[in-house]
Amino acid sequence: MKRLIFLFILVTIAGYHFYRSNEFQAMLRGLSQVQIDQARIAASRTSLGYVLREKQWVEFSLPKNIDRLKFVTQATVPAALAVEGATFTYGVEYQIIGENDAPLYRNIYHHTTRVSRFIDEGSEKPYTASMYLDPELIPADGRVLVLNSRSWAGDTEAKSIRIRLRGPQQGLSDALLRTYQLLHSEVPEDLTTWQRLSIYRRERLARGNVYPHGFLSDQEKSILLSNRWEPLGPLGIAGADYDVRRLYTLKEVSDTPWVWQEQEVAPDIAADRVMTFSTADTGGWLRVSFTRLPGFEYQDNEVVEMNWYGSSINERDRKLLAMSAEPKTITTVGFTPGLLELRAQSPYLVDFEKQDGEEWIHWRPLRLYAPTHLCTSEDQLEFKIAHHNTATTPLRVTLRAPLDVSDSEDLTISYELLGPTAITNTLTVSTTPSLYDRITSRGEEKKVSEPSVFYLQVPVPFTAIRFTSSRPILVSVATRSPELVHQTRVPVDVSSHSRSDPERLSAWFSIRPTDYQQRYKTQKTRLVFIQQRPPVDDPDLLLGNYLYESLRPSSNWSGRHLLLPPDPKTPLRAPNPQSVYHPLLPGSAAVQLHSSNPLRILSPSLIYINKNRTPAALRISVDGEHYFSSRLFGSTGKVQLPPLAIGPHRMKISINADVQLLMNYLKRAEPGHILRFATHLPEKQVHFDYTKTREDRDRLSFLYFSSSTSEPSTIQVTLEDAHGAEYLVVNDQFTLTNRRFEISPTETAPVIVFNSGETRLGGGQRFFFPIGADIPPGSYRIVVNLEQGPGGYLIFSRVEPGTFSYRTLVKEPLVLERRNEPSS
Incomplete structure (x- = not known):
């Protein structure tokens, strides 16, 4: 009996502990x-x-x-x-x-x-x-x-x-x-x-x-x-x-x-945020829906502003979309490749659909993120600097201020270059709220300031840079090899704002702090959602106030006149009538001569294109009187005509062959052909003497016409001796002095080369070589080298915005009583 009682007690104790165990519960x-x-x-x-x-x-x-x-x-x-x-x-x-x-x-x-x-x-x-x-x-x-x-x-x-x-x-x-x-x-x-x-x-x-x-x-x-x-x-x-x-x-x-009751849905566009994306990925047409957010008061006649930016300053478009009083407004818009910006004063969720054949499919713009690292008073940031041989290493420092901890005053952050001797300096961080960027953390978005970007040229003795700040600052550092040639595809990278192309090469490469792994684990890194900024148009350029300068090589070189086809784009200002040629057809027609100078008498020029190259007899009468006659030889040529008064005339043209004629100073509504002088770019280098005359940024432009319509060309452009003595100087701009352009041929109207037989070139491809304010005024040399592919012709020019005073020497010809008579 005692044994049974003892066994019962043991079972009870075990059962009690089992009942209280976590497994049983x-x-x-x-x-x-x-x-x-x-x-x-x-x-x-x-x-x-x-x-x-x-x-x-x-x-x-x-x-x-x-x-x-x-x-x-x-x-x-x-x-x-x-x-x-x-x-x-x-x-x-x-x-x-x-x-x-x-x-x-x-x-x-x-x-x-x-x-x-x-x-x-x-x-x-x-x-x-x-x-x-x-x-x-x-x-x-x-x-x-x-x-x-x-x-x-x-x-x-x-x-x-x-x-x-x-x-x-x-x-x-x-x-x-x-x-x-x-x-x-x-x-x-x-x-x-x-x-x-x-x-x-x-x-x-x-x-x-x-x-x-x-x-x-x-x-x-x-x-x-x-x-x-x-x-x-x-x-x-x-x-x-x-x-x-x-x-x-x-x-x-x-x-x-189920959405948490206290969780707010962030709008895509509002008064304090805009949306930008590339229309190159949309296929041309977009169906856009704008949805109102609950809890907000909306006014009557709400509008959403759509701003489209093309590759050049004369490619701009603006639309105002009226929002309905319904919770959702749907519209269909179409744009060619470029950058589209959406703005609104009230918050809206934006959704997109693009065409896939005959159907519409859901589409969202590619979201871009930039990694940043938090620098506080208790936590310094240090980045290693890797030098290539003895070359100076460029650094790009991007600073942002989280707006939940900053005020209206700009902040400062100190940096120290570590080497044989330490060099310290401070940088100013703007606290202007960004309409484009936001901090993303744990699925939430927070406001951040506009980025403050600085560039440094760090010489070899310095191997690291350290940042300290009394206020929280987001820091990101990037570098590039000083000998790296930046590659640009023309026209893909020039005309498109798309960042989803995997073949697009970056100019800068991010580097991580020395304690990155620990920072990542302790959540001291932040991803910043970034968007492309639309280009800022210079008001002087929009008004046509600029100085155009064509640059010619300084070494042995040759060139030809090119007849460029009409450009459908609206020019920034009216071109000089002396360089614009419009076609003249055989027979009698009324013409109007005009000039940009206060001249009463002009000396027009006639361009001819002879398709069969047989000599042609030309006779021109003006206002019922004989004006000019000549025999035209060769496939192309330019003839200087006798002086002629501005204003209306009746012109009659007679010619006995299939010859295309074009004349300048004609006042026409449609755009005309442009005559430009271009440098011949053979399989060798061409040198240009370049003088930077001001502290601000310079706009250098190249227009290349390839001799082939099927093979690409590779051209390297180098600005020599540009960063010789700018060590440790902080700049807000950086010039890539060595660029390589991979130029694809075009299928546009052919370009005629004068005095070169029947030579025809492909359509021109434009690319740019910007020179920033980090390059001081002075004399430099620009080397253009055709590395690979067929040669062609190059127009190198510079545009300086602003109002300039200059003198023009104008020579007005006399009208002779006896005109050019036909030879007997």
């Missing part, structure tokens, strides 16, 4: 949860996951036929911490293990997640798409890490991969891991395997296709069967080497995502 909570959410569990699929912890590795084998591995992790969030708007960060560390169990390679990926909920329309209660049986643990949104076999394919000793949790924050204790391997197999000849799949498996395989699984062709089904993700289990024994947890995920979620 979790089981009870799970049973309660099962009773409450039986419908959700019945509508869920079950999957096994493996618990990731900081001090426990989970290891998987690496078979030779594995192409890719996919790791899906879900942070386990205590229910008490899954509050409104909470985000959670954690890291996933993996190691490639060799034959001797030594790590061959390791890396850490950091994830940020949250708990997304949906609202049940019936009960109006929020729920998650995934759940555990324990209601005190909530799985966060999944994060995916895909590893390509290239990570270990080059190492024959790689036998396994192990993974664990690193640096969980915000109260996270573990995460759930599901691992999949991508398997490739031969395309099956029949669809027996497809018929054996469940409907759910078929839907999962076909979820990336346009059509559902029932509408797939036999070939599409076979391809899906030959490429599939299969679950991969870990090595070892469950319970000893790893722990298993069951995850329930709803097969279908049709309810509306």
